Amino acid sequence: MFLARRALIALLVTLTVLTISFALTRLSGDLxxxxxxxxxxxxxxxxxxxxxGLDRPLTVQFFAWVTSALRGDLGQSYMYHDSVSRLIAxxxxxxxxxxxxxxxxxxxxxxxxxxxxxxxEGSMMDRGIMTIAVVGQAMPSFWLGLTLIIFFGLKLGxxxxxxVETWEGYxxxxxxLSFSAIPALMRLTRSGMVDALASDYIRTARAKGLSRTAIVxxxxxxxxxxxxxxxxxxxxxxxxSGSVVIETVFSLQGVGYLGWEAISKNDxxxxxxxxxxxxxxFVLLTLLADMMNxxxxxxxxxx
Numbered sequence: 331m332f333l334a335r336r337a338l339i340a341l342l343v344t345l346t347v348l349t350i351s352f353a354l355t356r357l358s359g360d361l362x363x364x365x366x367x368x369x370x371x372x373x374x375x376x377x378x379x380x381x382x383g384l385d386r387p388l389t390v391q392f393f394a395w396v397t398s399a400l401r402g403d404l405g406q407s408y409m410y411h412d413s414v415s416r417l418i419a420x421x422x423x424x425x426x427x428x429x430x431x432x433x434x435x436x437x438x439x440x441x442x443x444x445x446x447x448x449x450x451e452g453s454m455m456d457r458g459i460m461t462i463a464v465v466g467q468a469m470p471s472f473w474l475g476l477t478l479i480i481f482f483g484l485k486l487g488x489x490x491x492x493x494v495e496t497w498e499g500y501x502x503x504x505x506x507l508s509f510s511a512i513p514a515l516m517r518l519t520r521s522g523m524v525d526a527l528a529s530d531y532i533r534t535a536r537a538k539g540l541s542r543t544a545i546v547x548x549x550x551x552x553x554x555x556x557x558x559x560x561x562x563x564x565x566x567x568x569x570x571s572g573s574v575v576i577e578t579v580f581s582l583q584g585v586g587y588l589g590w591e592a593i594s595k596n597d598x599x600x601x602x603x604x605x606x607x608x609x610x611x612f613v614l615l616t617l618l619a620d621m622m623n624x625x626x627x628x629x630x631x632x633x
Contacts, residue, residue, distance in 0.1 A: 336620045340613045347609035348399070351602040352392050399606065405599040409592065414603045418585055424494060425577070425584035429570045431500045432507030433562060440512045441558065444519025445546065448554075451524055460520075463513035471572065475506045475579040492581040503580045510572055511565035515558055522554030563619040567612035 379385045383394070398405065404414035447459040482502060483491035490499045526532060527550050535545050574586035581587070585604060592600035 336617055340617045343613050344610055347613075348396055348606060349392070351605040351609075352395060355598040355602050395602075399603075404603040404606075407592075407597055407600050409595045409597040409600070414599050417588060417600065418603065418607055421583060421585045421588045424582055425570060425573050425586060427494070428500055428503055428507060428573055428576070428582065428584060429566055431504035432569050433511065433566050435504050435508035436511035436515055436565065437558075437562060439508065440515035441519050441551075441555065444516045445523055445551065447516070447520045448523030448527060449546065456520075459516070463516045466509045467513040469509060471506055471510065471575050472579055474509060475503070475576060478502045478506060479579075494582055499580075499582075503576045503582060506579075507569050507573065507576050510568060511562075514561070514565060518558050518561060519554060522557060523550055526550035526554045560619050560622040563615045563622065567615035570615075571608050571612050 383391060386394075395405070402415055404418070406412070407414050407417055410417060443459050443462070447456045450456050479491045479502065482488050489501050490496070491502070492499075494500055523546075527546075532545060532550055573584060574589055576582070577584045577587035578590045585607065589601060589604035589608075591597070592604065
């Protein structure tokens with residue numbers, strides 16, 4: 331019942347995104363005029379309006395697009411003159427690699443810092459780590475990206491500032507992308523470790539004479555890390571959704587950059603398809619997180 335409700339919510343969210351993305355492109359103005367360009371005549375605009383079906387009622391256009399999208403046909407790009415589905419598929423590996431790189435950096439950073447903060451609860455180090463979390467969450471990603479480009483790319487020359495010809499190209503954008511997830515994962519790890527270290531089974535482990543390392547890593551972390559693993563799926567969804575800014579700053583040819591190009595060129599089929607694609611990925615990852623939480627905590631299955 332729990333998963334059925336979550337799946338229904340995911341479907342409703344997807345349908346809502348479908349409707350909003352379609353409506354926003356239509357509210358931005360006459361698509362036929364935007365496609366034809368400022369030098370087009372009224373006759374040219376009429377030809378384009380009929381060619382792309384923009385002369386039909388909005389409800390007919392919407393249901394035609396939804397029907398095609400369900401079949402995997404997202405239409406044709408005005409700018410690239412190619413299938414939108416093929417364009418997204420070609421750019422997807424870059425976006426997925428960037429998202430997974432950011433998630434791995436976030437997990438590798440947040441979990442150790444969360445453990446240290448929990449072990450020194452209330453200390454200056456604990457407050458310092460939590461301050462880092464707050465600052466990281468408030469820091470604009472484009473500003474951090476430009477700062478890293480100037481320092482590590484231009485001044486030191488350690489890492490490339492654009493392109494992904496080698497794996498080093500993912501390092502700087504991956505670091506920037508990870509900052510959106512580190513604060514949440516860090517706070518979740520800390521709170522889980524604080525609760526675990528104060529539990530009865532940890533006191534029993536201490537009474538048995540187990541070392542501090544064994545207590546923290548073998549017993550406390552095992553339980554504290556469960557919700558962190560589950561929420562990581564949601565954070566990956568946030569990262570993929572937020573990749574538009576990062577890919578634009580670092581000129582990475584991913585799905586996010588494709589969306590930015592489409593916005594700047596009024597390529598509305600690509601814009602609404604990229605919005606739909608990123609939203610569906612986020613919804614599916616959120617559903618996956620719910621399934622993982624239900625598997626880790628049987629109490630959720632009865633709700």
